[in-house]
Amino acid sequence: MAAEAPRNASEYIGHHLTNLRVGEGFWALHIDTILMGWVTGLLGLGAFYLVARGATSGVPGRVQGFIELLVEFVDDTVKGVFPGDRKFLAPLALTIFVWVFMMNAMDLLPIDWVATLVGATGLPYWKVVPTTDLNTTFAMSLTIFFLTIFFSIKAKGAGGFVHELFTAPFGNNPLLWIPNLALNIIEYVAKPVSLAMRLFGNMYAGELIFMLLGVMGTLAALSFGGMLAGAAAGILYWAWGVFHILIILLQAFIFMMLSCVYIAMAHEHH
Amino acid sequence: MNINATLFVQALSFAALIWFTVRFVWPMITNAMDERTKRIADGLAAAEAGKQSLERSSVQAEEAIAQARGRAAEIVAQAEKRASQMIEEAKVSAKTEGERLVAGAKAEIDQEAARARETLRSQVAALAVAGAEQILRREVDAKAHADLIAAVQKQL
Numbered sequence: 001m002a003a004e005a006p007r008n009a010s011e012y013i014g015h016h017l018t019n020l021r022v023g024e025g026f027w028a029l030h031i032d033t034i035l036m037g038w039v040t041g042l043l044g045l046g047a048f049y050l051v052a053r054g055a056t057s058g059v060p061g062r063v064q065g066f067i068e069l070l071v072e073f074v075d076d077t078v079k080g081v082f083p084g085d086r087k088f089l090a091p092l093a094l095t096i097f098v099w100v101f102m103m104n105a106m107d108l109l110p111i112d113w114v115a116t117l118v119g120a121t122g123l124p125y126w127k128v129v130p131t132t133d134l135n136t137t138f139a140m141s142l143t144i145f146f147l148t149i150f151f152s153i154k155a156k157g158a159g160g161f162v163h164e165l166f167t168a169p170f171g172n173n174p175l176l177w178i179p180n181l182a183l184n185i186i187e188y189v190a191k192p193v194s195l196a197m198r199l200f201g202n203m204y205a206g207e208l209i210f211m212l213l214g215v216m217g218t219l220a221a222l223s224f225g226g227m228l229a230g231a232a233a234g235i236l237y238w239a240w241g242v243f244h245i246l247i248i249l250l251q252a253f254i255f256m257m258l259s260c261v262y263i264a265m266a267h268e269h270h
Numbered sequence: 271m272n273i274n275a276t277l278f279v280q281a282l283s284f285a286a287l288i289w290f291t292v293r294f295v296w297p298m299i300t301n302a303m304d305e306r307t308k309r310i311a312d313g314l315a316a317a318e319a320g321k322q323s324l325e326r327s328s329v330q331a332e333e334a335i336a337q338a339r340g341r342a343a344e345i346v347a348q349a350e351k352r353a354s355q356m357i358e359e360a361k362v363s364a365k366t367e368g369e370r371l372v373a374g375a376k377a378e379i380d381q382e383a384a385r386a387r388e389t390l391r392s393q394v395a396a397l398a399v400a401g402a403e404q405i406l407r408r409e410v411d412a413k414a415h416a417d418l419i420a421a422v423q424k425q426l
Contacts, residue, residue: 019272030276037280041287045295052298057305064302071299091296095288130280134272139280143288 009215016111016211018125019133032126033133040102040130048098070094077257082264089263092147096140097256103130104203104248108241111210131203131251134196141196144259148191152266160269191262195255202251206244213237395423 019030051067060068074097078090106129118126130136153161165184170176213233220230399419406415 019276023275026274028274028276029279030274033276034279034283037283041283045287045291048295048299049290052295052302055299055302057302057309060302060306068299068303071296071303075300088292091292092288094296095284095291099284099287133276135274135276136280138273139277140284142277143281143284 009218012215012218013208013211015125016115016207017127017132019127020123020125030127030133030135032128033130033136036106036128037099037103037130037136040106041099044098044102045095048094070097074256078260081257081260082267084267089260092263093256093260096259097252100131100140100199100255101248101252103136104251106130107132107203107206107210107244107248111207111214129203129207131199132207134200137196137200138192140199140255141192144195144262145188145192148262148266149188151263155267156269164269195258195262199251199255202247206240206247209240210237210244213240391426395426398422398426 020032022029022031048067051064055064071094074094075086075090078086078093082089109128111128114126114128127133149161152164156164166172166177166180168180169183170180213236216233217230217237219226219233399422402419
């Protein structure tokens with residue numbers, strides 16, 4: 001089923017989970033992650049841009065109606081979390097939602113088709129889902145992290161920000177400064193890590209299950225029992241795909257929602 | 271862990287997408303939506319204003335109709351009054367005219383009668399004188415007795 005017939009299951013899975021890497025060590029680049037990120041971003045937000053450019057204030061068409069539905073949904077969600085000016089936060093949320101969804105949606109491409117296609121171009125590896133690469137999820141969560149700090153300082157001033165590091169959440173007693181700071185550091189680290197790991201873990205696990213079902217499918221060629229197992233794998237592959245539609249949407253929404261919550265919390269004074 | 275420089279590229283891509291959405295996509299869509307909201311609100315307000323002005327003008331029209339109806343009734347009443355007045359006047363004038371004619375006729379008749387009486391009287395007097403003349407031809411000189419005859423004539 002795969003481009004170059006895998007000798008065993010671990011090789012099959014390992015092949016699907018390896019990035020197309022250029023360079024060595026820390027300065028290596030995952031070309032597949034970067035390119036798929038651009039393609040999905042341009043597809044998702046480019047569609048929004050095309051609709052936005054032709055947007056009419058009169059009676060909207062179906063496509064514009066759908067786009068407006070999404071925009072309104074994101075705007076309402078952000079409004080529920082953050083009462084202030086949404087000129088930046090709402091489009092940020094839309095960007096996250098659309099981009100993460102599009103990247104996750106690459107997971108729905110049948111993995112062996114992708115492998116075949118990539119094999120035909122002669123590339124050794126091509127990991128098609130950018131969100132199964134920790135670099136993508138951490139890039140996003142760290143961007144959100146820096147935005148959180150930026151908005152926190154913007155809302156309270158640098159002094160207020162530092163003051164809060166030492167005095168919240170327990171109170172302004174010199175004895176409590178160290179526990180406060182420790183807790184805040186844990187919190188500030190936990191936020192981006194959990195944000196990135198959640199998305200990565202969900203997508204990686206989902207992709208892995210597709211692969212396991214793919215391995216199960218390869219049994220079909222071996223024996224009659226294998227054929228039954230292969231048929232079961234086909235059904236399960238389809239069922240998991242349907243379920244995965246929900247997961248990719250949910251993960252995109254969760255990432256957007258938590259980012260908004262973190263930035264909204266940065267505006268709050270303690 | 272597989273963290274490497276890809277992270278920076280992805281962060282830059284993310285930042286570029288955010289900038290793109292904040293700068294272009296979001297304002298364009300929300301502007302269109304806000305404008306539509308405004309247009310719908312304006313349309314509803316215009317419809318409300320139209321409804322109100324319709325109500326106002328229908329009230330006005332009703333008032334005008336009521337006024338016209340009252341005026342028409344007034345005119346009819348006036349015309350009726352005038353007609354009966356004219357009939358009354360005509361009656362009165364006809365009566366007076368009749369009376370006048372009757373009076374005129376009566377006067378003429380009186381006059382005629384007086385004239386006839388006068389003629390008759392003069393004829394009777396002449397007859398009497400003629401008779402008397404016949405009788406008195408012999409003894410009475412008409413000229414001598416003219417005074418007498420005139421006195422008789424007067425008495426008649």
